[in-house]
Amino acid sequence: MNTRLLPAIILWLCCALTTSAQTPATANASPHLTAIKAGRLLDVDAGKELRNQVILIRDNRITAVGEALEIPTGAIVIDLSAMTVLPGLIDCHTHLADGARDPSGDPLTYLKRTAAEVALESVPNARLTLESGFTTVRDVGVYRALTDIALRDAIARGDIPGPRMYVAGAYVTITGGAGALTGAAPDIQLPWDLRYGQADGPWQVRAVIRKLANNGVDHIKILSSGAVLEHGSNPNSQEFTMEELRAAVEEAQSFGLRVEAHAHSTQGIKNAILAGVASVEHASMIDDEGIALAKQHGTYLDMDIYDEECIEDEARHGAIPADFIQHDAALGQLQRDNFRKAVAAGAKMSFGTDAGVCPYGIAARQFAFMVQYGMTPLQAIQAATKSAADLLGHSDVLGSIKPGKYADIIAVQNDPLQDVHALENVSFVMKDGKVYKQN
């Protein structure tokens, strides 16, 4: 043992003992007991639907699930016996903290709003997401750096309603790349938080990740290829080199953080997988070799195959810059066809919508598209529960209705295994044992 550490260890032990000694005094309040009667309950781990189940909840955790369980005296009983009960949904690709969606669709409008405005505009984004049945999100980047941390923490404190957020803090991007705020004149000096994640070369990449880790992010978002919704970017291009991507994954790992990589281009996808990222976002131009690599490395593909509907709709109304439409041409259908191939090949698939491209609160519309492009309804639901929890690294507390996990529970009127559109109208939402919606 390093003896120089001894005083610190003794101090820690003292604090730990003091804290536990104080616990009984502060934990006198009686536990909050809830029992949910579920007519149908979807066990996403076993892949089957159970009938007439009872879920027992103590404070924010599930304690027992089964048929004809005895309901403890004093428990609040919630009767969902006419509904299908599922674990809270998880969207692995959102941008909740980017403020209100601007009618022009141009990121340059961030220059007209302060960080405080953007953060406060994001409050309804969080509420709409939660009320639509998504109790957890992996939020994968913001233009105004660290607004997502503020939103995450405000939700966690209970100041505002919203899903449990796991956040990236900023985009790690090359200068002028897919995650940079581009399109301003070269002599405009952007404020620090609009260029926070720009990095060129492995050591700058590592430096940015060190800052983000210190700021308290939950994962790292790196931009491997160019983007659609960016000026001067091109989804066909590679941006970070292999050397930079490897440095990012290695540096993130040293802080216990996983990395997700935005990648549209065929080579950008392969580079990210080979560098060891946990998931590839979009994966639009993935080819057979890329799918095989993803399988081999156990990399999740997080493909946002619904939002093309919103991009096309906005293009029809002139609500998207012309160069963005040009980037998007043919990419939407190609991504959907490649999604079908990846599903057929048995690649790991998660549920991510790029919420913010479409209005907040309609992410569940993607389920029907996932079924249309090759998944069973059960597989699509597993992508947004069991698999999403695995991708986050939190299967111990998220992703299914099991004892020990957070009481994140939703219910719908019909049976989503018969008609997956049922998920578009969620009647009941509980997060952390607290009811946020009950129709």
Ligand SMILES: [Zn+2]
């Ligand atoms: Zn995105």
